[in-house]
Amino acid sequence: MKKALALVAFFVIFSFLLLGVVQMRPFGEPENEDMDDYFLGDSQKRHEVNNVVTAVLFDYRGLDTLGEATILFAAVSGVLTVLRRFKDKEEGEK
Amino acid sequence: MKWEMSRVVKTVTDILVAPIIIFGIYLILHGHLTPGGGFQGGAVIASSTALLIIAYGTLGKHKKDLSSIEAVGLTLFILIAFLGIGSTVFYNYITGTGFPFGGSLPYHGPNPGYINTGGTITFMNLMVGIEVAAALSLILWMMSKRGGVMEPKGSSSKKAEGKD
Secondary structure, three states, X not given: OHHHHHHHHHHHHHHXXXXXXXXXXXXXXXXXXXXXXXHHHHHHHXXXXXXXXXXXXXXXOHHHHHHHHHHHHHHHHHHHHHOOOOOOOOOOOO | OOOOOOHHHHHHHHHHHHHHHHHHXXXXXXXXXXXXXXXXXXXXXXXXXXXXXXXXXXXXXXXXXXXXXHHHHHHHHHHHHHOOOOOOOOOOOOOOOOOOOOOOOOOOXXXXXXXXXXXXXXXXXXXXXXXXXXXXXXXHHHHHHHOOOOOOOOOOHHHHHHHO
């Protein structure tokens, strides 16, 4: 019973993935090119940046990068919280 | 707890740490010119920390320093972003002015590789690099300190804590 359920789930997910692959557009022909052209032109013209990827990362999509940095900050906070030592146990921070 | 590798490892670490850190700084500072950037350069700098931890077993008493550096990096990133609030947040207000990294490209086309460009993007790369380097170093150090990797053989963690 469990095996049959797993098999059914596998085939359903696999068929969905296969459908996605079949319907995929050919490489290098995106549906909408307006934003791509805007990024490629504007990043050099207005921002004077050669690396368009960095321009997108830190300027056009800057809020995403801010969220990424915040996630890292939260991760460090979590690690420090879980792995801390309590004061009465430690003798001399080592 | 005290944990040191052999003299060979320590010597190689002494030789390699400085080039690794310099390469990380290079990646961060050239983030607006070449592949790479703040996250990648910070990770490279943190790898040098991993090398130091493996070879010497300790970083000294720098946990609070690393924590503050990380917080300062993130705060300055947000500050630089919000300084452009006259137009929008994350507006590139430095480019085109005479400020450092505010130079302009003479032509548009292939990458001439001028480091004096980018405006706020370069500064944000710097801040993210500082933050990521400090954060990953802190994570590595805390995990190496508490985990069993660095424990000497034949002694439980309780004993090792008591010995310190």
